[in-house]
Amino acid sequence: MRVLDDFSNIFKRYDLDLEKTGEARSVSKDATLQEIAQFVVDGDDEGILPVVKKALETRSPLDIINEALIAGMNEVSRLWDEGVYFLPQVILSSDAMNVGIAECEAKMGKSMDRKSTVVTHTAEGDIHDIGQVIVNALLNANGFKVVNLGADVPVEKVVAACKEHKPVMVTGTALMTTTMTAFPKIAHQLKAAGLSIPFICGGGAVCEEYVTSYDLGIWGKEASQAPGMAEDATEGESWESMRGKWNG
Amino acid sequence: MNAKERVMAVINHQKPDRMPCFGANSTVTYEQMEKVGAYWPEGHNEAEAMARQALAAYSVLGFDAVRVPFCQTFEAVALGCIRKPGKVREFEGVPGIEHPPPYKLDDTPEFPDDFLSRGYIPQLIKAVEILKKEVGNEVPVVAGIIGPFTIAGSLLDSVPLLKATFKAPDKLPPFLEVAEKAGTTLALALVEAGADIISCEDMTASPELIAPKTYRDIELKYQRRQFEAIPVPKILHICGNVDPIVEWMGLTGADILSLEPKASARLAREKCGPDIVLMGGIDTATTLFMKDADTVRKGCEETIADGIQILAPGCAVAPGTPTENLLAMVEVAKAH
Numbered sequence A: 001m002r003v004l005d006d007f008s009n010i011f012k013r014y015d016l017d018l019e020k021t022g023e024a025r026s027v028s029k030d031a032t033l034q035e036i037a038q039f040v041v042d043g044d045d046e047g048i049l050p051v052v053k054k055a056l057e058t059r060s061p062l063d064i065i066n067e068a069l070i071a072g073m074n075e076v077s078r079l080w081d082e083g084v085y086f087l088p089q090v091i092l093s094s095d096a097m098n099v100g101i102a103e104c105e106a107k108m109g110k111s112m113d114r115k116s117t118v119v120t121h122t123a124e125g126d127i128h129d130i131g132q133v134i135v136n137a138l139l140n141a142n143g144f145k146v147v148n149l150g151a152d153v154p155v156e157k158v159v160a161a162c163k164e165h166k167p168v169m170v171t172g173t174a175l176m177t178t179t180m181t182a183f184p185k186i187a188h189q190l191k192a193a194g195l196s197i198p199f200i201c202g203g204g205a206v207c208e209e210y211v212t213s214y215d216l217g218i219w220g221k222e223a224s225q226a227p228g229m230a231e232d233a234t235e236g237e238s239w240e241s242m243r244g245k246w247n248g
Numbered sequence B: 001m002n003a004k005e006r007v008m009a010v011i012n013h014q015k016p017d018r019m020p021c022f023g024a025n026s027t028v029t030y031e032q033m034e035k036v037g038a039y040w041p042e043g044h045n046e047a048e049a050m051a052r053q054a055l056a057a058y059s060v061l062g063f064d065a066v067r068v069p070f071c072q073t074f075e076a077v078a079l080g081c082i083r084k085p086g087k088v089r090e091f092e093g094v095p096g097i098e099h100p101p102p103y104k105l106d107d108t109p110e111f112p113d114d115f116l117s118r119g120y121i122p123q124l125i126k127a128v129e130i131l132k133k134e135v136g137n138e139v140p141v142v143a144g145i146i147g148p149f150t151i152a153g154s155l156l157d158s159v160p161l162l163k164a165t166f167k168a169p170d171k172l173p174p175f176l177e178v179a180e181k182a183g184t185t186l187a188l189a190l191v192e193a194g195a196d197i198i199s200c201e202d203m204t205a206s207p208e209l210i211a212p213k214t215y216r217d218i219e220l221k222y223q224r225r226q227f228e229a230i231p232v233p234k235i236l237h238i239c240g241n242v243d244p245i246v247e248w249m250g251l252t253g254a255d256i257l258s259l260e261p262k263a264s265a266r267l268a269r270e271k272c273g274p275d276i277v278l279m280g281g282i283d284t285a286t287t288l289f290m291k292d293a294d295t296v297r298k299g300c301e302e303t304i305a306d307g308i309q310i311l312a313p314g315c316a317v318a319p320g321t322p323t324e325n326l327l328a329m330v331e332v333a334k335a336h
Helices: A031-042 A048-055 A061-081 A087-108 A130-141 A155-165 A182-192 A223-234 A239-246 B003-011 B030-036 B047-059 B074-078 B121-135 B148-156 B158-167 B173-193 B212-229 B243-249 B265-272 B284-289 B293-305 B323-334
Strands: A117-122 A145-148 A169-173 A199-202 A217-220 B066-068 B141-146 B197-201 B234-237 B256-259 B277-282 B310-313
Touching: A031 A048, A031 A061, A031 A087, A048 A061, A048 A087, A061 A087, A061 A130, A061 A223, A087 A130, A087 B158, A117 A130, A117 A155, A117 A223, A130 A145, A130 A169, A130 A223, A130 B158, A155 A169, A155 A182, A169 A182, A169 A223, A182 A199, A182 A217, A199 A223, A217 A223, A217 A239, A223 A239, B030 B047, B047 B066, B047 B121, B066 B121, B074 B121, B074 B141, B074 B148, B074 B173, B121 B141, B121 B173, B141 B173, B148 B158, B148 B173, B148 B212, B173 B197, B173 B212, B197 B212, B212 B234, B212 B243, B243 B256, B243 B265, B256 B265, B265 B277, B277 B284, B277 B293, B284 B293, B284 B323, B293 B310, B293 B323, B310 B323
Parallel strands: A117 A145, A117 A169, A169 A199, A199 A217, B066 B141, B141 B197, B197 B234, B234 B256, B256 B277, B277 B310
Antiparallel strands: none
16 A cells, blocks of 8 residues: 655645646755845845845855846746746746846946847837747846847848847747738848848747748747757857757 | 527527637738728728728628727727827738837826727727618627726736736726726627627736736626626637636626637636537637638637637638638538
C-alpha cells in the first residue's frame, strides 16, 4: 500500500478551479535581495523604490539588478507561462523592475550593460500594442536593450530605427489582418538596406504561413519566445537558421 | 423558413429547416463593397453606405442576418474619444481610437445627456431603420454594441485599465457605469429603430487581457445589468480563448455566446447548460482570410461537431477575405 506522505492537497477544494495556483519561488538566499525580488513579483512599483535605495547602501547595483530585479521578473515570466499570472500582473511587475533598474543605473552613473539591442514595434494602423508590451517586458527582464517604437509605426520608421540602432533582431506585432501587410514591406526594405536581421512577427492575426512567406520573417507564436530568439540572434544565428529552429 | 424564422427558431430552441449562418461581428469585405457599390470610409460614418454594405451579407453571401456597424468606436466617440481613421496607405481599414484617451484613472467620467445625438450614433440608428425597411421580417437585423470593459478601455487606454484591475480596482466602477449606460442606451435606441438582435462585443474582457477573476468580480455584474435592460435576444462575443470565463458568460443573460475556435464549444456547453445557443465556426485570420474554401469547409464541420448551432466567422472578418471562403460557410450550413 502506498503511504501518503504529502498532506498538502488533502483539503484542496476541487471546485475552486478559477485560476491555477502557483507561488513564486525564492530567487535569492540573501534576504535583502529576496525582498526586492518579491516587490517585482508583487508588481509594486511604489514600494520597491525605498527598498532598492536602502539596499544600494550595502549591495552593488549590478547584484541588485541581476540577482533581485531580473531574477524576480524571471519568476513572473515563469508564472505567466504556467497560466498562474495574467497580463496585468506582468505589466505591473515589469514597471516595478524598471523602477529598480533606473535607480541602480543612477547609482552606477551609466546604463547597465545589455546583451544586445532589439527593436520592437506594433504595425502601422494597429493601436493594440498589448502583445508588444509583454515582449518588451520579457526582453528587458532578460538583459536586452529594447528600442520601443510603440504602436501604429509606419514602415519607414521601423527601417530607419534598424539603420540607426543596428539591432540583432526586430519584432513586429499585429492584432488585425488589415495591418500585418506592413510586415513584408518592412522585410523587403531591410533586405534592400543590407540589414538581413531576423524579423520576428506575431500577434492575434498573424500566422506562421504568412510570416514564412517573406524573407527574414520568423513567426513568433508566444511573447515568451522573444528572449530565446534574441539570444540566438545575439549569437549571430541567421534568420534562415532561426526560422528552421523556431518554425515549421 | 426565411432567414429570420430560421434564426429565431434556433434562439427559441425549435428545430430550424437548416443551420443558420451569420456573423456576430462585422462581415464586410472589399469584394462585397465592390458588388454593392458602397465603400469605406463612408460605411463607417454614413447611414446609406453603412446599410448597403450590411445588406451585402444577405444579398451577396446569403448569410442569415444583416449587421451594423463595422468598427468599435461609436459609443467611445460619443463619450469623448476621437476616432482615428482606418486608412493605412492605400487601404481603407477599420477605425480605432486616437491617443491619448480622454480620461485618466482619477477622473470622473460623464455620461452626456445628448449621447444619442453625438458622434456617428445618429447615422448608425438611421442605418438600422434603412435595413429594417429593406428586409422587413425576411432577415433579422443585428445591431452591435460594445461591452462595458472595452468602452472603459477606450476611455482610459488599455494598459492603464489593465494595471488598475490589480492596483486600483475601486477606481473602475465609475468608468464601467458610464460604459454600461452607453452600450445599453445605444442598444435600446437600435431596438426601437428596428434591430431584432443585439450583439455585444467585449474584446477587452478576454482572459487574454484581464484575469478571469476580474471578469467574474467586476465585469459580470455590468454585463448582466445591460442584458437585463435589452428586450430582444442578445449575443455576447468575447475574443480569444474564453474557456476560463465561459461559465460566467453563461450567467450574463445572453441568449447566444459567440466563440472563436480557440475556445472550446464542448466546454461552453458543459459549463453553461442546454439553454444557451452557441455560435462560431472558423478562425477569421488564420483560416478564413489565409486559406482556401476546402479548408474553410473542413474547419466549419469540425466546430459543428463540437456543438455549434449557428455557423459564424469566429470574430470580425478581415476586409481582404475572399468571397468564396464566406460562400463556403453558407454551403456547409445548408448541409446541416
